[in-house]
Structures are given as structure tokens and as C-alpha cells.
Amino acid sequence: MGSSRNKFTSLLLMFCLVVLVRAEYAKYKDPKQPLAVRINDLLGRMTLAEKIGQMTQIERVNATAEAMSKYFIGSVLSGGGSVPAPQASAEAWASMVNEIQKGSLSTRLGIPMIYGIDAVHGNNNAYRATIFPHNIGLGATRDPMLVKRIGEATALEVRATGISYAFAPCIAVCRDPRWGRCYESYSEDPKVVQSMTTLISGLQGDAPSDYTGRPYVGGSKKVAACAKHYVGDGGTYMGINANNTIIDTHGLMSIHMPAYYNSIIRGVSTVMVSYSSWNGEKMHANHFLITDFLKNKLKFRFCDYRL
Numbered sequence: 001m002g003s004s005r006n007k008f009t010s011l012l013l014m015f016c017l018v019v020l021v022r023a024e025y026a027k028y029k030d031p032k033q034p035l036a037v038r039i040n041d042l043l044g045r046m047t048l049a050e051k052i053g054q055m056t057q058i059e060r061v062n063a064t065a066e067a068m069s070k071y072f073i074g075s076v077l078s079g080g081g082s083v084p085a086p087q088a089s090a091e092a093w094a095s096m097v098n099e100i101q102k103g104s105l106s107t108r109l110g111i112p113m114i115y116g117i118d119a120v121h122g123n124n125n126a127y128r129a130t131i132f133p134h135n136i137g138l139g140a141t142r143d144p145m146l147v148k149r150i151g152e153a154t155a156l157e158v159r160a161t162g163i164s165y166a167f168a169p170c171i172a173v174c175r176d177p178r179w180g181r182c183y184e185s186y187s188e189d190p191k192v193v194q195s196m197t198t199l200i201s202g203l204q205g206d207a208p209s210d211y212t213g214r215p216y217v218g219g220s221k222k223v224a225a226c227a228k229h230y231v232g233d234g235g236t237y238m239g240i241n242a243n244n245t246i247i248d249t250h251g252l253m254s255i256h257m258p259a260y261y262n263s264i265i266r267g268v269s270t271v272m273v274s275y276s277s278w279n280g281e282k283m284h285a286n287h288f289l290i291t292d293f294l295k296n297k298l299k300f301r302f303c304d305y306r307l
């Protein structure tokens, strides 16, 4: 009698566990599911507020665990010089990132946030990080393999601070040395800039051949990269920062666009839209260049989730 009651109890327990597991099973959390299935499942669960939050990137000074969970914030950045403390150690960086991440993971859907930093010549915001030359100096080396190794070293030093996303490389083609950010450009020659997109493969790792053209980050020693600023940032009128790039479509496509092809082929994870204008239209408002060209023609997208 005792033993059959025990059996009954354990069966009941198992039943409850199965029900619990089934209730908690979410396709989007299952790495065995195809990516498109996971994305569709997750999008189907998200409220409008969650979608808005996920589209938002806030500065670290505002990124408390509470703000992350309250507004479902998708990502956080360190602006230039924005550090957890003066001369913060790598450990201090990592615990700050972990603290913010706790807020994100505590939300209903538990979507982790991604933290990005302007690691543009080494992890240059972090105290005692290795500082490499700015892009103008790297372009002068004409040595894409050296630049790739700099990307590898930078990825390691970014990951050492708990961060997995670098806002690099800047693939601006500086056409007017009066531009105050000319040093962020590898060259005035689009071919040299194209050749230096090896930095992306250094930061992210080499995408396997079946990944070519699809965003790729190769494991825990690599970071997501960012080709910026799309497009024409180095061609503004009289070199005025964030101003108007006055050039016909052929000029834009043959001078400022080519390095984006190389970046996408290398599997760059993100592209940052420029703060500048093209022929008087703000780049963020340019449907043709962002949607028709970058997304639909160059096929810059994580995957085709519209099954």
C-alpha cells in the first residue's frame, strides 16, 4: 500500500514537472531551433512597449538595473570618456556590465542587453588598455593583415571588460582634410579603406564560408563590429562635421559606398547610420539608402525572419 502511494506521488510530481516545463518552454530560448523560428516566436510574444525598449540604446550613466527592466532597454553604450570610475579596472567594468545585465535578464522575456563602446583604436576608453594608432595611421601602413591582428587584440581587451560590441571600424573616406574627424578615416582612397575592413574579421572572427554576408561573431573572445557612418560622412561640404555631402549617386556609390560591400561580405554585425546628410536629406531619413539599398539590395539583415 505504502509503495503504491509512493508511486502515485512520484507520478503526480512528474506530471506537475512536465506541465511546468511545458509552460516555460519558449522556442526563442531554444538554441536548437532555427534562428528565424526563434525570432518569429520572440517577436510574437513582445508587447509594443517591449519592442520600443529593445530598439533603444541608452548611455551607461542612466543604465541602472531598474531602468533596464522598467523600460525593457535593448542596449547600452559608453559615450566617449564615459567610464564607471576614473582609472576603473577591467573587473570594475565587468561588474558594472553584469549589474546592468541583471536588470535585463529579470524582465518577463529575459532578453539580454548588448553593451557597446567606441573601441576605435584599441579599447581606448579603458584605463591601461593597449592604445593603437588611429585609422589614418593604420591606413598609411597599407597592411590589412596587421590591421586584422589589431582587431583581434582589441576584441580581447573589450571582452576583458565584459563588453561584446565595438563601434568600429569607421570606414569614412575623408575627402577634405579640413574635416576634424579625418584621422578616423583610413584613407581618402576608397580602395585603401576597403582593404582595411580586415579589422572587422579581427574583431568578430572569420565568418565560415556559408556565413558570407551574414552577421557573424565567432565566440567568447570576439565582439560584434560596426561599420560606420553610413554613408558619406567623410565627404561633407568644406569638411564641416555632420554636414551635407553634395555628390551625385555615381560619386556616392564609387567613393563612399564600396567599403560597405566588403564589410557586409565579412559579416559585419551592425551598420551605424550617419549623422550627416546626402544632398540635403538627413541620412536617418533616407529610405532609399537605408531600406532599399542597404537592407534590400545589399541584404544587410540578420536573417530572413519573414518565413
Ligand SMILES: *[C@@H]1O[C@H](CO)[C@@H](O)[C@H](O)[C@H]1NC(C)=O
Residues within 6 Å of the ligand: 061, 062
Ligand atoms: C541621464 O543621466 C544624466 C547625467 O546624470 C542626467 O542629467 C539625465 O537627466 C539622465 N536622464 C534620465 C532620463 O534619467
Ligand SMILES: *[C@@H]1O[C@H](CO)[C@@H](O)[C@H](O)[C@H]1NC(C)=O
Residues within 6 Å of the ligand: 240, 242, 243, 244, 277, 280
Ligand atoms: C551645414 O553647415 C552650415 C553652416 O554651419 C549650416 O548652416 C547647415 O545647416 C549645415 N547643413 C546640414 C545639412 O547640416
